[in-house]
Amino acid sequence: MYYQHVRKVLASGALQDTDNNVADFDIVSTLAPIYGTAGPENLSSPLPRSSSQIAPSLLDASAPAGAAPNQVRSGSSNSGTLSVRRTYTNNTGAPVTRLRFRITDLSTEGSRTADEAELRFVGSPDISVTLGNGNVVEVQGTRFEGALGGIIEGGLNSTASVESVTPAHPLAPGASISVQFLFNVRIDGSYRFAFEAQATNAARKAPSDFDGDGKTDFAIFRRSNGTWYALRSGNGGLLSQPFGLQGDYMVVQDYDGDGKSDLAVWRAAIPLTEPAVFYVLRSSDNTLAAQAWGRFTDVPVPDDYDGDGKADYAVYRDGNNLSPLSYWYVLRSTDGSLVATQWGTDGDRPQPGDYDGDGRADLTIKRAAPGGSSMNPQPATFYTLLSSTGALYARAWGIDHEIEAEGDYDGDGKTDTAVYRWGTDPSGSPGTFYILQSGGGTIIQQWGQFGDFCVPGDYDGDGRTDLAVWRPTEGTFYVLKSSGGQLTQQWGQPGDLPTTVYLGR
Template structure:
């Protein structure tokens, strides 16, 4: 396993005062009227040349707001480039398609970030975000009235993953490529890129903070051997544990509140969650729900511990704060074909029940805050993969 880092240099912005060039005095020795006119023409021509050159430099480097390919609206900030997916030298991800990941496991990744984000101090609302496999582009929308961001990172067949790998409090753009078991990460703290060979061609990413250092750890679940493989960011060492059985669904999260994600699996055949608690090293199990339910564990009550939770059809079944009592059903009003995208969208420290509807690209969020209302936002298109997280703070 190897890890390489490369930092991309920020483009140099050269400030030029065009007015000073246009108004500059040209000293001559008693010029004739024709010479004076020629001098003025040269000055004006020089100023125009510099203006055109400057505009070209700014445009070629992406320092003017660009048009969002999805919404048709302008996006970006002057002086801050938002690079598109391209074959330029900064983007190392040449297309190499791999089998598309089941959505059941994709939102397992979203779930882990929901737990981590909800426990952050003074966290702002999570951003709405989708990743488009067809062009490898991330589309991010902040809260109402916030700016839009789009970023090219990844290739068709990659698996989008969410995590704060550099510990700066922001989610980093990242993908896992099964074909070469490589992780490609853009660190939001400084724009550097991390590439790491970790996992196997059939492994699934299960990113979470397993060592409690405040950084997400690169990790995979290998179904064929029922094994978790984790690369701990605190010690830069790897470890693995065999737990569960083939066919189980990984659902790691911090269920005991010790600040570390617990190895956890959901088994459809027995309707049971199985956990290895990091706080005391003990195994735990919780049986509820029914076969076919999907795990959506997260911290829904804001107590710093993830609740065991399931999505059953169009309803959500969430265990109590101590994860000890019988779970209760909370109708959400969504359709059974919607994709769960639970996260803290109202910044109250509690994860909100939410779904994304592939057929129309709408986000339906049942806020846990004082308003307790339903939020409906359009962001994304059919074929996109929802990846909500705190990309900006």
């Protein structure tokens, strides 16, 4: 069982910090309200506790665990620091895009015996360490997550993240990384500590990445002949593949977990009494997968809801006048089980994404205030059910009748809340992206013009979503790269559809 702690808040609004974790923290309870600042750790990590998938070893195998350079004590009695250094190997079989460690055991206030040390976790810088054989290795520092209100020390349940591991710079399968954990020593004695590795290897992959190089490919679906055309960014090669029918919904995702987007469509049933069907052309073996899932009035919302690196078949069933509650139906790729969750009401728009960065898609809807119209749009609010904690994440952003434009624009591994608003003048007034970053910042950027398709993606492969539109009158992509500069690519013709657009939303 995991416990979620919150730091108490004083009447002044400041966070309580009496130097005593027992006094300063409370366990979240369902029986009564607890006021405080929740920790950022996941309650259900993609990797289980003590998992061999992120295997630890000594920094220097020739030295004892309690001796330098594996463990270094500096400073005088009852002061100074303790450094613990370990090497971790990625045995998950997939790139790890986020790596962090949750302190599950520590000799600190409230959990130490009389003869044990009292330690407080702090962030540490990157350092160079010389091993016993004379080789020099680079050891990555860790950052104390959730250091709010001037609090710079952590204890039990605190989380240390390795900032050098990102979607743009993942830890490859089989690769290792050396990490340092740094503690302030308040009282000398025997040391006790344990960490739970938490790794996300189901990153938000670049949409429409058909060659698996981490970049969004320029791709369109030609409805007139039912053919997909993609310009592969890896080698400039052409993908031309007949697949699907004119009335299908494009639902491009990585369904087989090979790191490449699969051609996929969702076909609403005719007659309407029959189930709708997902059709997927797997890139791993070029075989066809067909899965009946949903019905004619549903909205397809495939995504990776269980964090295994594979998209799950999923639909969103909107409520109606007789039954206003909306439901999500997910067929998990991990075990084939059905998960049905009520989230949303009649008139909401589904917008799944990994808003908490735990490697799993979160159920999210956009709800506009009542009384709106295309001529009189109303303010909108996004409501997310976070998969990491089960908590509600609500934020007012945008207005009704906008185009949702979710993506990871700041490269922190979390989906940002974003919308695209057309200009009001059909003769060519500019469109605008409105982005609420997961860290709290905002981006408002004009890009595109009236009638353009909103097609954000990672076209430059830097791990951040780029602002992009596809102009149907020209068949041209216009990309404002997050790495700097602009990119223009003619691809397609009038009547085509870009593959990064979800037609069901």
